Amino acid sequence: MSLDKYSVEKVLTVHHWAKNLFSFTMTRPAHFKFTAGQFARIGVKVGDELVIRAYSVVSSPYDEILEFFSIVVPDGALTAKLQHLQVGDDIYLEKISYGFLTLNRFQQPLPNDLWLLATGTGLAPFLSILQDFDVWKNYQHIHLVYSVRNRDELAYQERIQQIVADFSEQHCGFQYVPIITRDPAAELHQRLPVLIENGQLEQFVGYEFNPETSHIMLCGNPQMVEDTKAALKARGLTMNRRGEGNIAVENYW
Ligand SMILES: Cc1cc2nc3c(=O)[nH]c(=O)nc-3n(C[C@H](O)[C@H](O)[C@H](O)COP(=O)(O)OP(=O)(O)OC[C@H]3O[C@@H](n4cnc5c(N)ncnc54)[C@H](O)[C@@H]3O)c2cc1C
Numbered sequence: 001m002s003l004d005k006y007s008v009e010k011v012l013t014v015h016h017w018a019k020n021l022f023s024f025t026m027t028r029p030a031h032f033k034f035t036a037g038q039f040a041r042i043g044v045k046v047g048d049e050l051v052i053r054a055y056s057v058v059s060s061p062y063d064e065i066l067e068f069f070s071i072v073v074p075d076g077a078l079t080a081k082l083q084h085l086q087v088g089d090d091i092y093l094e095k096i097s098y099g100f101l102t103l104n105r106f107q108q109p110l111p112n113d114l115w116l117l118a119t120g121t122g123l124a125p126f127l128s129i130l131q132d133f134d135v136w137k138n139y140q141h142i143h144l145v146y147s148v149r150n151r152d153e154l155a156y157q158e159r160i161q162q163i164v165a166d167f168s169e170q171h172c173g174f175q176y177v178p179i180i181t182r183d184p185a186a187e188l189h190q191r192l193p194v195l196i197e198n199g200q201l202e203q204f205v206g207y208e209f210n211p212e213t214s215h216i217m218l219c220g221n222p223q224m225v226e227d228t229k230a231a232l233k234a235r236g237l238t239m240n241r242r243g244e245g246n247i248a249v250e251n252y253w
């Protein structure tokens with residue numbers, strides 16, 4: 001494999017959230033440009049082989065470093081190794097960014113209410129998107145919905161509060177909605193598609209999906225994406241194609 005298309009970066013920090021979840025930051029080369037919501041292709045050498053995977057960027061396009069949020073897949077080709085990252089380790093970064101989970105893909109309807117619906121590490125691109133001033137300027141209502149199985153998997157809680165504090169001045173239309181599917185004591189604990197079908201999500205945020213105004217992004221577990229898409233379509237919302245429509249998705253596997 002040619003290594004020309006990669007630059008070799010250095011790990012700057014590593015933070016473990018739970019046994020199966022961690023984040024890390026690394027150096028960002030000047031040539032690496034991306035739009036909030038896009039993903040990078042990164043990896044490490046395992047023996048002689050370079051193992052590369054797609055990773056949504058958590059940091060904002062204005063940051064000087066790159067941040068990523070990772071699952072640990074037991075025996076996963078990349079993450080079994082990546083979970084042991086140390087400050088100073090090498091990370092390979094493909095020189096270009098990829099992906100269409102970006103807000104500029106929505107042309108019609110015009111921006112009004114934005115729904116960012118994530119499971120697990122699918123939170124990553126939304127953290128990047130929320131660190132863009134234009135988002136706060138363009139949308140009257142922003143709902144960040146983050147579904148995990150167990151409470152200890154709710155990563156980035158302080159960062160979410162910090163982003164809100166930094167960006168939402170005079171913006172009263174932001175709602176953060178955690179869902180914990182294996183905790184019956186959690187205020188919301190059913191799967192996202194169920195919470196859409198039974199109206200609980202909208203009741204919780206006090207706002208309704210609307211084919212005339214809503215921009216909706218789904219990211220993470222493909223089954224969640226599929227079932228949530230179906231629940232939204234049943235409500236008259238449409239997939240975004242060539243700029244038109246309500247729903248944009250990214251599957252992680
Ligand atoms: C566009 C895109 C963006 C992605 N962004 C991220 C990201 O920001 N963070 C991240 O952790 N992963 C992300 N992924 C998944 C990532 O590319 C790898 O699949 C993941 O890091 C596991 O790699 P692996 O080689 O260890 O296991 P793989 O052999 O790649 O995966 C093995 C299995 O693990 C499960 N799996 C893979 N990824 C996840 C996940 N994120 N959460 C739960 N189960 C998973 C699936 O069942 C998959 O079949 C993204 C994937 C795509 C396509």
